[in-house]
Amino acid sequence: MTPSWQIRRHALFWLLTAYAAVIALHAEHLPRWILVAAVIAACWRIQCFRGAWPLPGRPLKLGLLAMCLTGLLLEYGNPIGLEPMVALLVSAYVMKLLEMVHRRDAYLVVLLAFFVAALAALFDQSISGAGYVLGCLLLVLAALIGLHQSDTTSGRLRPLRGAAALLFQAMPLMILMFLLMPRVGALWSVPIQTHKAKTGVTDTMSPGDFSQLGRSAELAFRVTFDGAIPPQRQLYWRGLVLSKFDGRVWSRTFRTSLDDGALLQWYGQQPKHWDQLIERRGDPLRYSVVIEPTQQPWLYALNTALPGGRGVALTRDFRLISAQPVTSKQQYQVISWLDYRVESANLSPDRRKIELQLPDGFNPRAVALAQRWRRLESDDRALVQRVLNLYNREFIYTLQPPLLGRDSVDEFLFDTQRGFCEHFAGSFVFLMRAAGIPARVVAGYQGGERHPDGYLSVRQYDAHAWAEVWLPDEGWVSIDPTAHVAPERIEGDIQTLLGDEEGFLADSPASLMRFRHIGWINRLRLDMEALNYHWALWVLGYDQKQQSFLRGLLGDTSPLRIALALLGTGGGLVLLIGLWKLIPDRPKPLDPLDRQFQALCRKLERGGCARLSGEGPRAFAERIGLEQPELAEQVMAISRAYEGMRYGEQASQPELLAKAVKRLPAIRR
Amino acid sequence: MQGVVDKLVAAVGTVLIGKDEQIRLALACLFARGHLLIEDLPGMGKTTLAHGLAKVLGLSFSRIQFTSDLLPADILGVSIYDRHHSKFEFHPGPVFSQLLLADEINRTTPKTQSALLEAMAEGQVTVEGETRALPTPFFVIATQNPASQAGTYPLPESQLDRFLMRIALGYPDPQSERQLLSGVDPRSRLAELKAMLSPGQLLQIQQKVNEVKASESLVDYLQRLVQYTRDEPGFHCGLSPRGALAVLQCARAWSLIHGRHYVIPEDVQAVFPAVAAHRLSAEGEHAGMDSDALVRRVLNAVDIIDVS
Numbered sequence: 001m002t003p004s005w006q007i008r009r010h011a012l013f014w015l016l017t018a019y020a021a022v023i024a025l026h027a028e029h030l031p032r033w034i035l036v037a038a039v040i041a042a043c044w045r046i047q048c049f050r051g052a053w054p055l056p057g058r059p060l061k062l063g064l065l066a067m068c069l070t071g072l073l074l075e076y077g078n079p080i081g082l083e084p085m086v087a088l089l090v091s092a093y094v095m096k097l098l099e100m101v102h103r104r105d106a107y108l109v110v111l112l113a114f115f116v117a118a119l120a121a122l123f124d125q126s127i128s129g130a131g132y133v134l135g136c137l138l139l140v141l142a143a144l145i146g147l148h149q150s151d152t153t154s155g156r157l158r159p160l161r162g163a164a165a166l167l168f169q170a171m172p173l174m175i176l177m178f179l180l181m182p183r184v185g186a187l188w189s190v191p192i193q194t195h196k197a198k199t200g201v202t203d204t205m206s207p208g209d210f211s212q213l214g215r216s217a218e219l220a221f222r223v224t225f226d227g228a229i230p231p232q233r234q235l236y237w238r239g240l241v242l243s244k245f246d247g248r249v250w251s252r253t254f255r256t257s258l259d260d261g262a263l264l265q266w267y268g269q270q271p272k273h274w275d276q277l278i279e280r281r282g283d284p285l286r287y288s289v290v291i292e293p294t295q296q297p298w299l300y301a302l303n304t305a306l307p308g309g310r311g312v313a314l315t316r317d318f319r320l321i322s323a324q325p326v327t328s329k330q331q332y333q334v335i336s337w338l339d340y341r342v343e344s345a346n347l348s349p350d351r352r353k354i355e356l357q358l359p360d361g362f363n364p365r366a367v368a369l370a371q372r373w374r375r376l377e378s379d380d381r382a383l384v385q386r387v388l389n390l391y392n393r394e395f396i397y398t399l400q401p402p403l404l405g406r407d408s409v410d411e412f413l414f415d416t417q418r419g420f421c422e423h424f425a426g427s428f429v430f431l432m433r434a435a436g437i438p439a440r441v442v443a444g445y446q447g448g449e450r451h452p453d454g455y456l457s458v459r460q461y462d463a464h465a466w467a468e469v470w471l472p473d474e475g476w477v478s479i480d481p482t483a484h485v486a487p488e489r490i491e492g493d494i495q496t497l498l499g500d501e502e503g504f505l506a507d508s509p510a511s512l513m514r515f516r517h518i519g520w521i522n523r524l525r526l527d528m529e530a531l532n533y534h535w536a537l538w539v540l541g542y543d544q545k546q547q548s549f550l551r552g553l554l555g556d557t558s559p560l561r562i563a564l565a566l567l568g569t570g571g572g573l574v575l576l577i578g579l580w581k582l583i584p585d586r587p588k589p590l591d592p593l594d595r596q597f598q599a600l601c602r603k604l605e606r607g608g609c610a611r612l613s614g615e616g617p618r619a620f621a622e623r624i625g626l627e628q629p630e631l632a633e634q635v636m637a638i639s640r641a642y643e644g645m646r647y648g649e650q651a652s653q654p655e656l657l658a659k660a661v662k663r664l665p666a667i668r669r
Numbered sequence: 670m671q672g673v674v675d676k677l678v679a680a681v682g683t684v685l686i687g688k689d690e691q692i693r694l695a696l697a698c699l700f701a702r703g704h705l706l707i708e709d710l711p712g713m714g715k716t717t718l719a720h721g722l723a724k725v726l727g728l729s730f731s732r733i734q735f736t737s738d739l740l741p742a743d744i745l746g747v748s749i750y751d752r753h754h755s756k757f758e759f760h761p762g763p764v765f766s767q768l769l770l771a772d773e774i775n776r777t778t779p780k781t782q783s784a785l786l787e788a789m790a791e792g793q794v795t796v797e798g799e800t801r802a803l804p805t806p807f808f809v810i811a812t813q814n815p816a817s818q819a820g821t822y823p824l825p826e827s828q829l830d831r832f833l834m835r836i837a838l839g840y841p842d843p844q845s846e847r848q849l850l851s852g853v854d855p856r857s858r859l860a861e862l863k864a865m866l867s868p869g870q871l872l873q874i875q876q877k878v879n880e881v882k883a884s885e886s887l888v889d890y891l892q893r894l895v896q897y898t899r900d901e902p903g904f905h906c907g908l909s910p911r912g913a914l915a916v917l918q919c920a921r922a923w924s925l926i927h928g929r930h931y932v933i934p935e936d937v938q939a940v941f942p943a944v945a946a947h948r949l950s951a952e953g954e955h956a957g958m959d960s961d962a963l964v965r966r967v968l969n970a971v972d973i974i975d976v977s
Contacts, residue, residue: 597974646884
């Protein structure tokens with residue numbers, strides 16, 4: 001026990017700077033009170049350093065610990081999960097700052113900082129996020145170096161320079177490990193369900209949901225097509241099928257698939273029996289999607305799709321689904337046939353029942369209307385057209401529809417007549433079902449922004465809901481009632497349609513999207529997006545490419561070979577750096593005169609008369625004169641000449657010296 | 670030039686037998702316009718050397734025996750009221766001479782020491798608010814006794830730095846000592862010494878020292894010597910730039926004494942112990958190493974050709 005250890009001023013400065021940076025990294029998903037506690041702890045630490053306050057005693061520390069744990073329990077309820085765990089770690093980090101009595105405590109604080117900083121990568125994998133984490137690591141390294149430097153001999157910025165050098169030296173190793181280190185997913189079993197509600201399409205739809213999404217410019221996913229991007233009106237990114245209606249909310253029904261047994265058809269698997277219900281025509285469209293984290297398993301694709309890569313399955317209702325919830329940026333391949341027929345032959349009675357389900361006692365006026373029209377029109381197509389015409393005539397498409405009461409479909413159809421896509425899709429499917437036509441709501445995204453680089457970005461405000469109706473002989477047909485109210489929404493983009501409306505992008509106040517009419521800002525935005533896209537594709541998406549990369553590099557991806565390659569190149573790299581350090585600085589080229597004098601010295605050395613270190617030419621020549629009198633004259637002459645040229649006024653003539661040295665006979669021993 | 674120097678050395682050599690090397694160093698120090706500190710036991714001929722140099726160079730000579738009760742005014746001079754002329758008249762102290770022998774400088778208080786040292790550094794003294802120039806050339810030979818340090822005030826490093834050189838005389842070799850013992854008392858010959866240089870000639874020589882060429886390679890060698898004392902462990906602190914300048918100036922004087930107009934490494938090596946030793950002290954594992962050994966270490970470690 002050496003209670004005399006006292007952290008030095010510079011070390012504390014860097015430790016607290018790193019502390020602030022690391023905690024700021026997590027500020028977004030930490031409870032406010034932890035941030036307050038962090039500030040208090042830092043102030044306390046500074047006061048301790050100034051000698052104003054004592055460090056907290058044991059009872060106080062126990063009290064703080066209890067308060068923290070209670071706070072976390074109250075905040076999260078269930079302590080298992082990523083966010084509560086990170087919050088726990090951060091609060092431990094904060095409290096350790098108050099417990100820093102010995103040097104080893106300071107090391108522990110530094111280690112904790114490293115770990116907490118690295119955890120941030122779980123929440124944000126963007127290029128800027130990676131930059132922040134790297135910056136934090138730099139500061140933490142500086143703190144570590146600061147712990148080993150005294151205040152007097154070094155400037156305040158010196159640890160930072162050292163840290164930068166360290167980080168720079170570690171770069172090749174980092175790249176190497178990134179390329180070769182196998183990704184072990186299975187070891188990581190903390191549930192990464194974040195508690196915060198993310199914006200995005202959910203598996204229920206009630207009036208107002210999609211207009212909420214219109215307020216956000218957050219990226220949903222990006223798509224790169226192998227060929228040209230299809231026209232805007234064909235870009236219906238199908239994500240969910242909502243068949244169940246309880247009078248207000250549309251949601252998924254699970255019975256659809258369960259009845260049919262095998263409900264998932266994974267990539268590479270033998271086609272399930274229901275696969276033959278899909279009739280695919282024409283040339284397939286191949287593309288890859290990089291999806292932002294949604295915390296949900298479903299994926300988006302153009303109908304009708306087949307998985308084009310591992311980890312993706314086709315569901316019984318012809319959607320794509322991922323093996324795990326999408327908790328980080330993920331890339332998947334898709335093959336789509338835009339020309340298709342699905343379940344055209346027949347719809348089983350069970351499924352027909354599901355797709356006709358309506359709650360009793362809701363929306364009587366709409367039911368009455370549908371039944372009246374049913375009597376007028378025997379043809380399903382004609383009935384569909386009649387409903388669409390209704391929308392076309394009377395309705396207004398708006399981001400801010402009026403609120404609706406219990407019979408939402410009735411109120412929308414007959415009273416307010418103002419709505420967003422979910423109102424149209426919902427009421428349309430309701431009318432269809434009331435008229436006896438199987439129908440369902442489809443949720444996903446529509447359209448997307450085309451980039452000069454040839455890819456498409458789909459944002460939250462592109463979220464869309466449309467309908468699918470089942471018609472005899474035609475099967476499931478996509479019908480978008482919104483397209484009949486506001487064709488611009490489908491053909492053009494939502495920006496031009498709603499850009500002026502209040503509430504659009506309200507949740508993204510700082511988004512550059514708002515300024516996209518200004519040329520250079522828009523170009524900047526597109527460039528930044530392209531950079532982020534390539535980052536996602538090549539750095540985050542490397543996980544999927546690693547196998548093939550390694551196979552190309554090593555010929556085989558057995559663990560032994562990877563380990564050998566990792567050790568070999570890593571060791572080689574370290575060895576190279578070590579050798580680099582060992583090699584002395586390149587000797588500067590010798591002056592020609594010095595070279596001749598050295599030639600003389602070497603010649604005499606071979607005869608056993610070495611010049612001593614520090615011995616001047618004259619002193620050397622005099623000594624030689626004593627030891628080898630027969631050479632005295634010649635050696636003295638050479639020395640004098642060298643001395644005169646090197647130190648005196650004589651002109652430098654190395655060739656004269658060279659001749660004289662050559663003439664000098666070798667000493668016989 | 671060399672002839673003149675040889676004659677000077679021979680003349681002083683008649684009173685200080687067998688110490689030609691030290692006489693040359695003392696001359697080099699004087700020609701380089703520096704002050705000399707002689708550190709040796711009593712009776713080794715310190716005073717004789719100083720006296721002899723004053724004689725042959727034709728300089729006015731005075732001697733101060735430093736004691737613990739000596740006051741600055743005893744050195745610099747004092748104003749005394751003259752009743753006849755009804756005013757204060759300045760009576761210059763012994764410092765107003767061209768060659769001052771400050772005997773046992775470490776016996777006096779720091780206050781008195783600093784009065785002398787200021788005069789050495791500035792070439793002038795300030796008494797009662799009036800600045801008075803000292804004669805030129807002004808050359809101080811101070812002595813101190815290293816053996817008995819009781820009741821002394823050792824000069825701090827910063828003041829040692831004011832002396833261009835520090836030399837020791839050492840015992841004479843047996844032959845010289847026999848010669849000394851068999852002949853007449855050499856000190857009686859002091860009176861017979863004649864001035865061999867005029868003050869103007871001395872100033873001329875001092876001027877010539879500045880003109881001696883120090884080539885680029887020599888400066889490079891000197892700089893590496895100095896750098897070595899700064900970089901290598903074992904030195905309490907490295908040589909200052911002032912120390913480096915002192916070495917160069919002395920090396921110039923040394924090469925002039927040897928009739929050359931350019932400095933060679935041997936010149937630097939010859940004066941380096943006298944100039945650098947009192948500015949260096951050992952520390953760490955070499956602590957306790959005497960400063961001469963320390964200086965030899967530097968000279969042996971740094972080669973004249975930079976092959977690094």
